[in-house]
Amino acid sequence: xxxxxxxxxxxxxxxxxxxxxxxxxxxxxxxxxxxxxxxxxxxxxxxxxxxxxxxxxxxxxxxxxxxxxxxxxxxxxxxxxxxxxxxxxxxxxxxxxxxxxxxxxxxxxxxxxxxxxxxxxxxxxxxxxxxxxxxxxxxxxxxxxxxxxxxxxxxxxxxxxxxxxxxxxxxxxxxxxxxxxxxxxxxxxxxxxxxxxxxxxxxxxxxxxxxxxxxxxxxxxxxxxxxxxxxxxxxxxxxxxxxxxxxxxxxxxxxxxxxxxx
Amino acid sequence: xxxxxxxxxxxxxxxxxxxxxxxxxxxxxxxxxxxxxxxxxxxxxxxxxxxxxxxxxxxxxxxxxxxxxxxxxxxxxxxxxxxxxxxxxxxxxxxxxxxxxxxxxxxxxxxxxxxxxxxxxxxxxxxxxxxxxxxxxxxxxxxxxxxxxxxxxxxxxxxxxxxxxxxxxxxxxxxxxxxxxxxxxxxxxxxxxxxxxxxxxxxxxxxxxxxxxxxxxxxxxxxxxxxxxxxxxxxxxxxxxxxxxxxxxxx
Numbered sequence: 001x002x003x004x005x006x007x008x009x010x011x012x013x014x015x016x017x018x019x020x021x022x023x024x025x026x027x028x029x030x031x032x033x034x035x036x037x038x039x040x041x042x043x044x045x046x047x048x049x050x051x052x053x054x055x056x057x058x059x060x061x062x063x064x065x066x067x068x069x070x071x072x073x074x075x076x077x078x079x080x081x082x083x084x085x086x087x088x089x090x091x092x093x094x095x096x097x098x099x100x101x102x103x104x105x106x107x108x109x110x111x112x113x114x115x116x117x118x119x120x121x122x123x124x125x126x127x128x129x130x131x132x133x134x135x136x137x138x139x140x141x142x143x144x145x146x147x148x149x150x151x152x153x154x155x156x157x158x159x160x161x162x163x164x165x166x167x168x169x170x171x172x173x174x175x176x177x178x179x180x181x182x183x184x185x186x187x188x189x190x191x192x193x194x195x196x197x198x199x200x201x202x203x204x205x206x207x208x209x210x211x212x213x214x215x216x217x218x219x220x221x222x223x224x225x226x227x228x229x230x231x232x233x234x235x236x237x238x239x240x241x242x243x244x245x246x247x248x249x250x251x252x253x254x255x256x257x258x259x260x261x262x
Numbered sequence: 263x264x265x266x267x268x269x270x271x272x273x274x275x276x277x278x279x280x281x282x283x284x285x286x287x288x289x290x291x292x293x294x295x296x297x298x299x300x301x302x303x304x305x306x307x308x309x310x311x312x313x314x315x316x317x318x319x320x321x322x323x324x325x326x327x328x329x330x331x332x333x334x335x336x337x338x339x340x341x342x343x344x345x346x347x348x349x350x351x352x353x354x355x356x357x358x359x360x361x362x363x364x365x366x367x368x369x370x371x372x373x374x375x376x377x378x379x380x381x382x383x384x385x386x387x388x389x390x391x392x393x394x395x396x397x398x399x400x401x402x403x404x405x406x407x408x409x410x411x412x413x414x415x416x417x418x419x420x421x422x423x424x425x426x427x428x429x430x431x432x433x434x435x436x437x438x439x440x441x442x443x444x445x446x447x448x449x450x451x452x453x454x455x456x457x458x459x460x461x462x463x464x465x466x467x468x469x470x471x472x473x474x475x476x477x478x479x480x481x482x483x484x485x486x487x488x489x490x491x492x493x494x495x496x497x498x499x500x501x502x503x504x505x506x507x508x509x510x511x512x513x
Contacts, residue, residue, distance in 0.1 A: 107372060227390070
């Protein structure tokens with residue numbers, strides 16, 4: 001049996017979200033090429049690390065509707081960022097973020113994107129590839145309802161049914177209940193960056209944006225990356241709530257009993 | 263030569279042939295049929311509460327663990343489960359409880375050649391089982407789902423999980439860093455749809471239990487059911503947006 005302190009210490013270590021075996025992230029010497037040129041869908045399965053240095057910033061002047069602009073200008077992260085309350089990032093913020101690895105699980109019938117920013121909130125996006133159409137009005141959720149299709153070597157994913165209380169980014173960029181996310185994913189190999197998953201993201205939302213917003217994210221192939229289960233918001237909150245209360249109660253009981261507290 | 267003598271001679275000849283066969287191993291390992299088709303466990307599953315096993319009523323705790331539990335209970339009494347239960351407070355499960363709990367929530371298995379995934383709806387947990395992967399590094403950090411290695415023995419998937427975050431003596435399922443969970447997954451005939459998934463679980467934790475504990479879990483196909491989002495603390499955020507105070511006493 002381990003002492004409680006040891007457990008808490010080991011949990012503290014879990015804050016380290018990822019250790020990377022750098023040897024696995026080597027560059028390939030192949031010339032620029034797109035995988036899937038042979039007509040077969042490329043294999044996107046595995047772990048990819050966001051390359052923040054290549055992320056495309058949003059345009060300086062965002063084409064927001066007056067309502068969306070007002071919401072952005074009055075944004076209060078303490079009150080309006082769901083992650084402050086241990087909520088998920090939600091889609092598409094979980095794909096736009098550049099902090100946590102992206103794991104792709106690929107089968108012929110479905111593709112899953114897994115991002116795990118905190119212990120209790122593994123964000124699993126399920127993309128059906130069975131040719132079925134998106135439902136008309138799915139129930140709003142954090143990760144949305146998605147369908148995907150292969151256009152040659154490019155995977156096109158459309159997602160709707162996203163909760164409007166989720167943010168697009170931590171600076172308060174929002175969307176409405178009409179958001180439609182269109183992602184185009186492909187794999188590019190080049191000498192400079194190695195095997196890279198390139199994601200073009202388009203956000204269409206006539207209630208919030210006067211024109212669709214577009215950006216790009218790049219993810220480096222990291223076959224040796226070891227995924228960690230990070231200690232998260234919930235766990236820290238629980239430790240704080242339960243154990244701090246307990247310790248205070250015991251200290252109080254000890255004082256009442258006339259014992260000296262250390 | 264009588265029939266009995268003939269049989270004895272034949273038996274001796276056969277034995278001599280076997281002993282002298284250089285290609286035959288002296289101590290043959292249990293035979294595993296590698297050519298057996300490997301079943302695909304992919305799909306959505308629900309625990310079959312009627313057919314699944316349970317933890318023993320009296321668990322064989324080591325005297326040290328029993329003593330620690332008594333002390334913990336004494337120190338923390340009265341225990342208030344509305345506040346002291348970590349799962350009620352949205353902390354996810356650890357193994358082996360994650361595998362032995364009988365819940366109304368489904369889980370999905372997604373099989374890929376090198377990695378088998380378990381996606382549980384409750385707490386949105388992800389188990390990753392690496393197939394025929396190198397041994398787990400001793401420096402691996404512990405986690406609630408542990409680190410799993412799997413290999414096929416015929417049509418059974420055998421999974422060993424170690425590096426599981428220990429649960430302290432106050433937990434209903436205390437565990438130590440020595441915990442090893444061995445699972446054998448296979449299909450059996452039966453159930454509503456003719457086929458069920460069985461997980462024969464062996465829990466070895468010599469610092470907590472004097473003997474291994476075995477539990478046989480049975481899962482039924484969850485036809486027409488999908489694994490959906492599970493945001494345990496959603497109510498906290500909803501109440502914040504509503505501007506209402508918590509309706510849940512322990513929050």
